[in-house]
Structure formats: structure tokens, C-alpha cells
Amino acid sequence: MTLRNVLIVYRKELLDMMRDRRTLFATLVFPLVLFPLLSTGFAKLSEMSLEKTRREAQRIMLLGEEHAPELAARIRADEQFDVVAPEANFREQINEKKLRAAVEFPPGFQASLEQGAPAPEIRIYLYQTELRSEAAAERLEAIAREYREQVVGRRLASRGFSAALLKPVETRREDVARAEQVAGMRLGRLLPYFIILLCASGALHPAIDLTAGEKERGTLETLLASAARRIELVAGKFLVVLTLSLVTTLLALGSFAYSVLYLQRGGSGASETFTVSAGSAVLVFALVLPVAVLLSGVLLALAVFAKSYKEAQSYTGYVMLGVLLPAIGSVLPGVEINPVTAWVPILNVSLVAQEIFTGSFPWLSIALVLISSCVYAALGLGLAAWQFNREEVLFRA
Amino acid sequence: MIEAHGLTKVFQDRKRGEIRAVDRVSFRALPGQIYGLLGANGAGKTTTLRMLATILQPTEGTARVAGYDVVQEPEKVRQHVGFLSTATALYGRLTAEEMVAYFGRLHGMEENALRARIEELFTTLDMHSFRDRRCDKLSTGMKQKVSIARTLVHDPPVMIFDEPTVGLDVMTARTIVGFIRDCRARGKTVIFSTHVMSEAEKLCDTIGIIHNGTLRAEGTLAELQRRYNETDLEEIFIRVVEQPA
Numbered sequence: 001m002t003l004r005n006v007l008i009v010y011r012k013e014l015l016d017m018m019r020d021r022r023t024l025f026a027t028l029v030f031p032l033v034l035f036p037l038l039s040t041g042f043a044k045l046s047e048m049s050l051e052k053t054r055r056e057a058q059r060i061m062l063l064g065e066e067h068a069p070e071l072a073a074r075i076r077a078d079e080q081f082d083v084v085a086p087e088a089n090f091r092e093q094i095n096e097k098k099l100r101a102a103v104e105f106p107p108g109f110q111a112s113l114e115q116g117a118p119a120p121e122i123r124i125y126l127y128q129t130e131l132r133s134e135a136a137a138e139r140l141e142a143i144a145r146e147y148r149e150q151v152v153g154r155r156l157a158s159r160g161f162s163a164a165l166l167k168p169v170e171t172r173r174e175d176v177a178r179a180e181q182v183a184g185m186r187l188g189r190l191l192p193y194f195i196i197l198l199c200a201s202g203a204l205h206p207a208i209d210l211t212a213g214e215k216e217r218g219t220l221e222t223l224l225a226s227a228a229r230r231i232e233l234v235a236g237k238f239l240v241v242l243t244l245s246l247v248t249t250l251l252a253l254g255s256f257a258y259s260v261l262y263l264q265r266g267g268s269g270a271s272e273t274f275t276v277s278a279g280s281a282v283l284v285f286a287l288v289l290p291v292a293v294l295l296s297g298v299l300l301a302l303a304v305f306a307k308s309y310k311e312a313q314s315y316t317g318y319v320m321l322g323v324l325l326p327a328i329g330s331v332l333p334g335v336e337i338n339p340v341t342a343w344v345p346i347l348n349v350s351l352v353a354q355e356i357f358t359g360s361f362p363w364l365s366i367a368l369v370l371i372s373s374c375v376y377a378a379l380g381l382g383l384a385a386w387q388f389n390r391e392e393v394l395f396r397a
Numbered sequence: 398m399i400e401a402h403g404l405t406k407v408f409q410d411r412k413r414g415e416i417r418a419v420d421r422v423s424f425r426a427l428p429g430q431i432y433g434l435l436g437a438n439g440a441g442k443t444t445t446l447r448m449l450a451t452i453l454q455p456t457e458g459t460a461r462v463a464g465y466d467v468v469q470e471p472e473k474v475r476q477h478v479g480f481l482s483t484a485t486a487l488y489g490r491l492t493a494e495e496m497v498a499y500f501g502r503l504h505g506m507e508e509n510a511l512r513a514r515i516e517e518l519f520t521t522l523d524m525h526s527f528r529d530r531r532c533d534k535l536s537t538g539m540k541q542k543v544s545i546a547r548t549l550v551h552d553p554p555v556m557i558f559d560e561p562t563v564g565l566d567v568m569t570a571r572t573i574v575g576f577i578r579d580c581r582a583r584g585k586t587v588i589f590s591t592h593v594m595s596e597a598e599k600l601c602d603t604i605g606i607i608h609n610g611t612l613r614a615e616g617t618l619a620e621l622q623r624r625y626n627e628t629d630l631e632e633i634f635i636r637v638v639e640q641p642a
Contacts, residue, residue, distance in 0.1 A: 012488075012499050217489065219487065219488055227505060227551075229472055391453055395453070
């Protein structure tokens with residue numbers, strides 16, 4: 001194998017890819033706009049939605065208000081509610097989402113309270129799973145709770161006791177995790193998953209275009225008739241797929257970093273900030289590199305087997321699924337890096353990257369993951385080279 | 398020169414089992430001559446030519462092309478061969494010049510020699526007006542010229558053409574036929590496959606009739622006419638393929 005021929009193939013394929021609109025979009029445009037759109041777009045949307053909910057008073061109905069004038073007055077005083085006149089068809093109105101909730105006060109409610117007897121039950125009617133209806137019900141329950149505490153306080157005071165008797169033990173939570181660890185656990189759990197997904201999506205289109213695409217366009221035989229060896233052809237093509245996979249990932253991470261900074265500067269209210277040291281970033285990149293090699297090799301090997309672009313898309317779809325499952329596995333609770341998970345491709349890098357992003361460095365696991373990933377990367381690359389030497393694959397009719 | 402010795406290619410098919418696409422084919426093509434491989438679709442022409450161009454490896458037998466063995470020295474063979482077929486398409490996103498230069502480089506040409514050769518070819522084939530145009534924007538005739546330039550860029554002594562005129566209009570096909578004659582005039586060894594009798598009659602110095610993977614008859618047109626006591630090549634062809642192997 002000569003490096004000269006590999007570089008000739010590499011330069012040509014890269015130029016070819018950069019002139020393809022689909023590749024340009026998938027490699028450059030998509031990763032650049034993905035995170036800003038996700039972060040700023042969703043932040044804006046959720047802000048708008050919250051504002052709308054805040055502005056909209058929730059329509060509720062009070063049934064038998066005369067039985068609980070005190071509590072009813074408290075509910076009426078709450079700005080969140082727009083109390084409408086009682087109607088018999090309140091259930092239908094809740095079902096049709098014209099009414100968020102209804103409160104039914106039983107006869108003798110107020111009288112029972114004044115006599116110190118247990119009051120009959122108040123009913124709150126709501127539309128379960130309808131978010132705004134549930135929110136209204138929760139608020140109504142909170143008002144009832146406050147009212148209950150006030151009634152109990154009044155009763156104790158009338159007997160000469162302090163309201164503090166009701167709370168002999170108090171607890172308070174105090175967070176000792178460093179701010180970056182909190183942020184690391186939140187973002188760091190998701191980030192490796194995104195990185196691996198981006199690696200695969202960056203490699204996907206070039207892998208298909210440079211193999212099945214060539215077959216479909218009839219240029220593969222032209223290329224095979226050249227003096228270059230097949231190993232040189234596959235090496236050049238592989239390097240292009242790997243380059244585009246890494247470019248997609250790095251661009252996406254750049255845009256991700258920008259989005260995180262934007263949100264932090266935007267005063268999202270979060271006290272924690274997400275920071276990654278240069279050392280951690282280099283270490284994660286070193287771990288992701290063999291994964292990118294593995295994915296590029298496997299995608300090339302599968303795509304060259306296909307007769308057409310369309311067929312290759314269906315084969316590589318399974319690879320994407322195979323990437324998603326271990327990546328999702330890494331965000332499940334209880335799944336941690338250990339000598340067994342260190343040998344599960346993709347899952348291992350996801351898990352160990354999470355550790356690194358949260359500021360801990362389990363060096364033995366990192367070394368094990370690096371070794372296993374390199375083994376899988378070599379297998380992926382070998383698979384692509386083997387496929388490229390099989391006549392029955394190249395000329396599959 | 399091309400010398401094929403017992404070239405055989407066996408494919409394994411899941412449904413049909415073992416298929417002998419080419420079975421012990423031997424022949425010799427000389428420099429300055431055109432050897433025509435005449436056969437129906439599926440006769441084994443393309444497989445034979447792909448083995449000579451080292452795109453496929455023979456299951457048995459071998460061939461020497463321009464003095465190099467197709468099994469032992471496939472890269473050397475490809476450096477000395479120009480291969481053109483209807484299946485050898487162009488890269489649509491490259492310009493005509495980039496396309497020719499890419500293959501020149503893959504054939505090991507140095508940059509200065511490559512530049513000079515491209516200028517020479519583009520002048521000969523009248524390609525300067527579309528040298529910077531992307532191949533997917535070219536007309537069929539222009540594309541054929543680019544393909545010709547691509548096969549000639551490294552000035553190979555052996556030219557292999559696999560049904561190069563299939564699907565082309567009359568004018569473009571004439572360009573290709575003229576190009577094949579020109580290769581002979583320059584002393585190159587030319588082998589070309591066809592199922593069009595008139596093309597074989599017009600072009601070939603030697604005709605080999607291939608059927609079901611075996612070479613059934615071989616000779617000049619005059620020799621075949623004498624042997625089968627028939628003047629029409631089509632009639633000769635029918636008699637050859639109908640005789641028992």
C-alpha cells in the first residue's frame with residue numbers, strides 16, 4: 001500500500017463529498033444549527049408557553065360554596081383562578097377542557113369545623129393527565145392544606161397550645177455536590193450519548209455515497225480499473241468517512257458549547273455551570289476516536305455490500321439502532337462502568353465519558369475502555385477492507 | 398500483447414449453484430491489431446475482459462497483458478491497460494479535467510507529465526471548451542470524450558473495450574469506433590467485445606466467437622468465412638454457437 005495513492009483517493013473523495021449538497025448539510029449545517037436550535041429554540045418556546053399559562057387564569061367552579069364560605073373566599077382570592085358560576089354539567093365541561101377543575105363542598109362543612117368535629121370530605125374534580133387540569137387541582141389542594149393548618153393552629157391556640165407542637169421534628173436538605181458536578185451529572189450524562197450519535201450520523205451519508213453510491217452511479221468499475229490497489233481505495237475512502245464523522249462531531253460540540261454558554265449567560269436561574277477542562281476534552285476525544293473508526297468501518301463495510309443507495313440506507317439503519325441502544329443504556333440508572341461494561345462497545349465509552357465529565361477519572365476503566373475500543377475499531381476497519389476485496393460484494397447483481 | 402491461457406471464472410450462486418462464466422479460454426491479441434470477442438449477452442465476454450483488466454481474479458488459468466501476469470502482478474497490468482465500457486461511468490461532481498487528472502495520478506503519473514498529457518489529450522479530442530465543466534453537466538458525446546481521455550491519460554499499450562457503443566447514438570458510437578481504429582494505428586493491442594456483427598466485421602483483425610463461457614471459433618473474418626463456407630458473419634455466428642461444444 002502506498003501513502004501517495006491513499007492521499008490521492010482521500011483528496012478526490014473529500015472534494016467530491018464537499019460538492020454534494022446532502023453531505024454539506026449533514027456534515028456542516030446540521031451540527032452547527034442543531035444545538036442552538038434545540039437550546040435557544042426550546043428555551044424560547046417553553047418561556048412563551050409558561051408566559052401564556054401565567055397570563056391565562058384557570059377557569060374553575062365552586063359547588064356548594066355556601067357550605068364553606070371561608071375556604072371558598074380563599075380560593076376566590078387566588079389570582080390563578082377565574083371562578084365561574086356553578087352549572088350542573090361541570091363534568092362535561094372538564095372533559096371538554098372548558099373548565100380546568102371543580103370543587104364540591106359538602107353540606108355542613110363550615111359548621112363541622114366550627115364545632116371542632118372532623119369535616120366531611122371536599123371533592124376536587126379534574127381531568128387526570130391533562131396538565132393544566134392537574135395543575136389547577138394541585139393548587140386547590142395546596143390552598144386546602146394551608147387552610148387546614150390554619151384551622152388546626154386556631155384550635156390549638158384556643159386550648160392554650162402552640163402550633164409548633166404539630167412539628168416536633170424538622171428536616172432540611174443541603175446539597176454538598178460541587179456546582180460543576182451537578183451540572184456534569186445533568187449534561188455529562190447526555191453529552192456522550194450525543195457525541196456517539198453525531199459520530200454515526202456524520203459517517204452515515206459519506207459511507208453510503210462512497211460505496212453503494214458509486215455502484216449505483218457506475219463509477220466503481222472505473223475506479224477498480226485504475227492502477228491503485230483495493231486496500232488503497234478503501235483506506236482513502238475510510239479516511240474521508242472518518243474525517244467527516246469527526247468534523248460533524250466537533251462542529252456539533254462547538255455549537256453545543258456555544259449554546260451552553262448562551263444559556264448560562266442568559267440567566268437561566270441555574271446556580272451550577274457546566275465546564276469541561278481541556279484535559280478532559282482531549283481524553284474524551286481520545287476515547288471517541290476509536291468509536292468513530294469502528295462506526296466508519298462498519299458503515300463502509302455494510303454500505304459496500306448494498307447494490308444501491310436505498311438498500312444501503314436500510315442496512316445502515318440497523319447500525320444506527322445498534323448505536324442508539326447502548327447509548328441509551330448508558331443513561332439508565334444503575335448502569336455503571338465496570339470490567340464487564342468496559343467491553344461493551346459504545347456503552348463503555350458513553351459510561352466512562354460520563355465519569356470524566358463529572359470530574360472523576362477512573363484510570364483503570366479508562367485504559368480498559370481505550371484498549372477494547374481500539375480492538376473493535378481494528379475489527380471494523382478490517383471488515384471494511386475485507387468487504388472491498390470480495391468480488392461477490394463489489395459485483396453483487 | 399495479450400496472451401490468455403485457460404482463463405476460467407467460476408461464480409457461486411445460492412440458487413443456481415456453481416456457474417462457469419468463462420471456461421478455459423485461451424487466445425492471443427497482438428500489438429497493432431484489434432481482437433474482437435463476439436458473443437451474445439451472458440456468453441462470458443465481460444467476465445473475460447474484467448479478468449484481463451484484473452478487476453476480477455481468474456478461478457483457474459492466467460493471462461499475460463503487456464508482459465505482466467494478471468494473477469501475480471495485477472497493479473502492473475492495470476498501469477499498462479486502458480479499460481472502457483458502458484459500465485465505467487464518470488464522477489458527476491468532478492470536472493472533466495479533474496476526472497482525467499485523478500486517474501492519471503492513480504496510474505502513478507508525475508504532476509508535470511500529467512499536465513502535459515492532459516493538454517495534449519484535450520487538444521486532440523477538442524475538450525478545452527468543457528474542461529472546467531462538471532461531468533454531470535456534459536452531453537453524452539462530451540462524456541464519451543472524457544472517458545476516452547481517462548483511458549488514454551497514462552498512454553497504455555493495451556486497450557480493453559467492453560461493448561463500448563451499447564446504448565450510444567450513431568454519432569457518439571462513431572466517435573468510439575474512430576477512437577478504437579486510432580488505437581490500432583498507434584500500435585496498441587486492442588481487444589473489444591461486441592454482440593453487433595457489423596461492428597466486428599468493420600473493426601476486427603481477429604474475431605473470437607464466445608458462447609456459454611467457451612471460445613468456440615477464432616480467426617480472421619476471411620478464415621471464418623472459408624471454414625464455414627459462409628460470407629455473412631451472422632450466419633457464421635449462428636452455426637458456431639449451435640454446434641456442440
